[in-house]
Amino acid sequence: MLDKLKNAFNTFIKKTLTEKKLENSIEDLRILLISNDVAMETADLICEKIINSFKGEQIGRLTSVRERLLTTLEEIISSILTPDKKIDLLEEIKKKNSQNFPYVIIFLGVNGTGKTTTMAKMAHFLKENNLDVIAAASDTFRAGAIEQLTYHMDNVGIKVIKHQYKSDPASVAYDAIDHAKAKNVQVVLVDTAGRQVTDKNLMREIEKICRIAEPDLKIFVGDSLAGNDALFQVKEFNKHVGIDATILTKLDADAKGGAALSISYETNKPIIFVGMGQGYNDLKEFNPNILIRNILSD
Numbered sequence: 001m002l003d004k005l006k007n008a009f010n011t012f013i014k015k016t017l018t019e020k021k022l023e024n025s026i027e028d029l030r031i032l033l034i035s036n037d038v039a040m041e042t043a044d045l046i047c048e049k050i051i052n053s054f055k056g057e058q059i060g061r062l063t064s065v066r067e068r069l070l071t072t073l074e075e076i077i078s079s080i081l082t083p084d085k086k087i088d089l090l091e092e093i094k095k096k097n098s099q100n101f102p103y104v105i106i107f108l109g110v111n112g113t114g115k116t117t118t119m120a121k122m123a124h125f126l127k128e129n130n131l132d133v134i135a136a137a138s139d140t141f142r143a144g145a146i147e148q149l150t151y152h153m154d155n156v157g158i159k160v161i162k163h164q165y166k167s168d169p170a171s172v173a174y175d176a177i178d179h180a181k182a183k184n185v186q187v188v189l190v191d192t193a194g195r196q197v198t199d200k201n202l203m204r205e206i207e208k209i210c211r212i213a214e215p216d217l218k219i220f221v222g223d224s225l226a227g228n229d230a231l232f233q234v235k236e237f238n239k240h241v242g243i244d245a246t247i248l249t250k251l252d253a254d255a256k257g258g259a260a261l262s263i264s265y266e267t268n269k270p271i272i273f274v275g276m277g278q279g280y281n282d283l284k285e286f287n288p289n290i291l292i293r294n295i296l297s298d
Contacts, residue, residue, distance in 0.1 A: 004036045005033075005036045005037075005038070005258055005261075005295055006294065006295050006296070006297070008029065008032035008033060008035075008036055009029075009073060009295060009296060011028070011032060012025055012028065012029040012032065012069075013066060013069050013070070015028060016065070016069060017065055017066060022050070022051060022054050023051070026047050026050065026051060029043075029046075029047060029050075030043050030044070030047050033046060033047075033258065036258045037227035037228060037258030037259050037262065038258035038261050038262055039228060039231050039258075039261075039262035039265070039266065041265065041266075042080065042258075042261050042262050042265040042266075045076075045080075045265065046073075046076055046077075046080075049072070049076045050069075050072055050073070050076070053072045054068075054072075070296055073296060074292055074296060077261065077288075077291075077292050077295065077296075078288060078289075078292060080261055080264050080265050081260070081261070081264050081271070081288035081291065081292070082288060083264065083267075083268050083269050083270045084268055085269075085270070086270055087217070087244070087245055087270050087272055089217075089272060090129055092216065092217070093126075093131065093186060093187060096216055097186050101181070102177060102180035102181060102185055102186055102187060102188050103186065103187050103188070103216050103217070104173075104177060104187075104188045104190065104213055104214065104215040104216050104217070105122070105187065105188070105189050105190065105215060105216065105217045105218075105219060106173075106190045106192060106206075106209065106210065106213060106215040106217070106218050106219070107119055107189065107190065107191060107192060107219050107221055108192055108206065108218060108219065108220050108221065108237045108241070108243065109194055109220060109221035109222060109233070109237075110194045110233055111142070111194040112194075112223065113194070113221050113222060113223040113226070113230075113249055114221065114223065114249035114250065114275060115191070115194055115221040116145070116148050116149050116152055116191065117152055117275075117278075118221050118247055118249060118273075118275060118283065119135060119149070119152070119153075119189050119191060120152035120153055120155065120156050120158075120280055121273075121275070121280050121281075121282065121283035122189060122247075122273070122283060123135065123153060123156050123158045123189060124156040124280040124281065124283070125273075125283055126187055127156065127157065127158070131186045131187050132184070132185045132186045132187070133158050133185065133186070133187045133188075133189060134158060134159045134160070134161060134176055134179060134180055134185050134187075134188055134189070135149060135153050135158055135159070135160045135161070135176070135188075135189045135190075135191065136160075136161050136162075136172050136173045136175075136176035136177075136188060136189065136190040136191060137149050137150070137160055137161065137162035137163075137172060137191055138169040138170070138172045138173045138190050138191050138192055138193075138209055139169065139191045139192055139193045139194065140163060140164070140165050140166060140167050140168075140169050140172065140193075141165075141166075141169075141193040141205075142193060142194070143165070145191070145193070146160075146162050146165065149162075149191050150162070155280065156280055158189075161175055161176035161179055163175075169192065169193065169205055169208075169209055170205075170208045170209045170211075170212040170213070171212075173188075173190045173209050173212060173213040174212050174213065176188050176190065177213060188213075190209065190213060190215065192205075192206055192209060193205065193206075203236075203240045203241075206237075206240065206241055207240060207241055210241050217244050217245060218241060218242060218243050218244045218245075219243070219244065219245050219246065219247055219272070220233070220234050220237050220238075220243040220245070220246045220247070220263075220267075221246075221247050221249060222234055222246060222247070222248055222249070222259065222263060223248075223249050223250055224248045224249065224250050224251045224253075224259045224260065224274075225250050225253060225259075226259065227258065227259055228259075228262070230248075230259050230262075230263065231259065231262045231263060231266060234246065234263050234266060234267060235266060238266075238267055243267060243269060244269060245269055245270050245271070245272045246263055246264075246267065246269060246270070246271045246272070247271070247272060247273045247274065247275065247283075248260055248263070248271055248273075248274045248275065248286075249274075249275035250275055251274040251275060251276060252275075252276040252277055252282075260291060270286070271286040271288075272285070272286055273285055273286055274286050
């Protein structure tokens, strides 16, 4: 996991230690970052911060240069992965429930990212924390989407509110929330259609769902293996409906590792969970310190 991004930083450090000027190896680092799915803007930021940290100092004259470089990189990556506002999901749910309202979460993302299984993993996580959950099958467009959601939710013991295909997705979300209010269900998870982000009809549909459902949390589900495609997707969803948090799937299989940095920098919103396997238990709370250690460790 993250091996290529880790190697990029290690290569940069080794080269820097043999150079008299930091600038000689910065461009190589920039290229290595971009080739490992770090967006250009994010790569530029990292390189600029490194240069500013060492401004006016000759590398060859510094003591403990390697440790200084590692510390600098750790601070930079930590600042990227630490958003202005953190989300304590269980605490946020508790606050909303104290007002006698269900907490509504909408899941956004394109087809193939693992959105539906991520919803089931989230449902399992919430159920393990003694919360009552229902799901809304608001993807009424893709053939098999309702059956797929129902299959996974049945596996984790969660009721699904569903209508017929081609019905109004917003009305499904509305009915699920109405059901939750009537039955004192604490959390509503809303699925959405995962067509391409360039599909204007999709975006209008999701905008309508958000207007009707008034979600407390809009989560972008991104495939970490998609690299810069995932960044483009999150930009589009953020532009049209605004996202509050990200879940990155398939992080256990991600050799490059740049998507997490790029998405965090672009959105300045937290990555709250990461998918680390196929099981319903394989949704892990995101810990930026673990990611940093994986990237910068020997």
